[in-house]
Amino acid sequence: MPQKTLQRLSIIDIARDAGVSPATVSRAFNRPDLLKADTLQRIKAVSSEHGFRPNRVGSSLRSGSTRTLGLVLPTLRNPVFGECFEGAEQYAHAHGYSVMVASTGYAPATEADAVQSLIDHQVDGLILTVGNPARSATLRLLAGQDLPYVLAYNESPTHPFVSVDNAAAASDMVSLLAARGHRRIAIISGPLTASDRARRRLAGARAQARKLGLEEVLHLPMASHTAADSEKLRELLRLPSKSRAPTALFCSNDLLAASVISCLRGLGLSVPADISVCGFDGMTFAGLMVPPLTTIEQPSHDIGARACASLLACLQGETPPSVRLAHRLISGGTIAAATSAAS
Template sequence: MQTSDAAVRPASRPSIIEIAEAAGVSPATVSRAFNQPGLLKPQTLARITEIAQRHGFRPSRVGRSLRSGSTRTLGVMLPTLANPVFAECFEGAEQCARAAGYSVMLTATGYDPDRESAALQNLIDHQVEGVILTVADAARSALPRNLQSAGMPYVLAYNESSAHPYASVANRRAASDMVSHLAGLGHRRIALLTGPLTASDRARRRLDGARAQARRLGLEPVAHWPLPSHTAADAERLQALLQAQPAPTALFCSNDLLATAVISALRTLGYGVPRDISVCGFDGMAFGALMHPPLTTVRQPNEDIGRAACANLLAQIAGRAPAATDLLPHGILTGGTVAAVRPAPTSNRKSRS
């Protein structure tokens, strides 16, 4: 049975001329109602708005962009949305942009530094007016410098930089605070687990902060255990690392997804957390509080990071303020995956006289 074109073709959107005729005004007046409503009398604006809503009319964003030379679109480049950290950051940025009348175009790089340039160029090709971006390494990446040279407003998210505007927590200080927390529970042998450091300068800063604080507190040097992925644990590699003597009493993972993967792998290998070994993360993701036991982690305000980056970007675009840096507060969420170090067993035998 054939379906007629009329049955599948969506109803055409009313034109600005049809809305003008229905309201008894000129098309120019309808245009002003949506672009410069303050120029119209309240009753005229109300009549046009009511008729437009009744007919399902919305002004063409494309046409408006062509006339004004402004797309009112921001670009966001993140490593992934599979990690809730970046999904929350995107939500904060999108909410801020939407409140200001902007749309957001998103692209993801999959933690691959080689994909970053193409991903950013794709955003620029779509004529975004500014960019929020997370790169593998802000000190080595040419992208922020290229944006700066081109006069394109931009803000880094999570990357800390002395040369570029950013929104982040202080990663070294946050990792230092977690090491202090572990030391307060008697942990002197700590290992920090990360994915490839070439794909995350955040992980490298956390490692630097953890090692520096261990030195200050007189702990044993923090071991670095690199894993193939930032968010997945390799049980065989983990087993090999744990066989090193003396083994660490606490594993500090560079993000919460990695921490949950490590805990799962440890249980597969027969280790109890925190009975046999303590595990903590970095991010403060909501799912950590639902784990059993709840995850001990560094909390960072991801939505606020996205919101701050977007507000900074919008201020640059509007010419209200120069590029700025927002260093947001962090905290330690104490869950049940970290416990005090148990004293070594002692002999109950009495000495003979």
């Protein structure tokens, strides 16, 4: 079939029809936040009429910037990280940037490979969640790259981050459990080596338990961050002394809490009549559970957006401070007054 050659419009053509300068058209696609709303709308209307799209490759070659940000997350199966991606992507798009995402499966080796791949794609900066900022080979790699980055969810005294105060949030949950009469609490988490968030939540829970005169908070690690092991739970609830079995299980995230509740039902236990369960994250589905899950809500969408804002500030030569956003305790229906029935 004969091929039809289409003439590619330039920003000069769009500028002429929109009655603005070529520089203004360029800003409309690269820094839309700098334009007045009516000017931006007029340029977009003319561009849409002509089917014009900017040549990103050519623009990148001329400016030395790809206007692309990298986002590295442990997984996209957890809705928390999906919300973070959405917040970062929306903020980036509003400021003329695109986002390239990679997931690591909580594996340090994959984490380093994902970051290197994004660097090879010449992203302008990175937002990332790592397993342990204090020992991260990924962050050591970035130190030699002169590439701006911001951590999301991690907390660190030496790296810029946006997160919640995980220890304080866990303390609030322990206080709620103590107010319901619980003195024996266990933390359920995935491997601590792959999540500094879980480590901080465990530390915060234990510190608050000591402050309130509760028994030492037990820790039951699972092989997965989001799936419980029924046999491990059975062993926890069959401690040698019945008086030592926990009356409340505090899970390090909501997906794990949902899995724990399912396993407990398989063991013949009712939540919260026999044992109380709570989570961390404040996912939308948690409020749809029956009964609704008691949990700590962290603003994942805002964490992504604020991390993106901090990264763009870094690209402008600024040094934005690290930020801890507010958490919120959601009192659902999965905790009740302490009982020894589980023992």
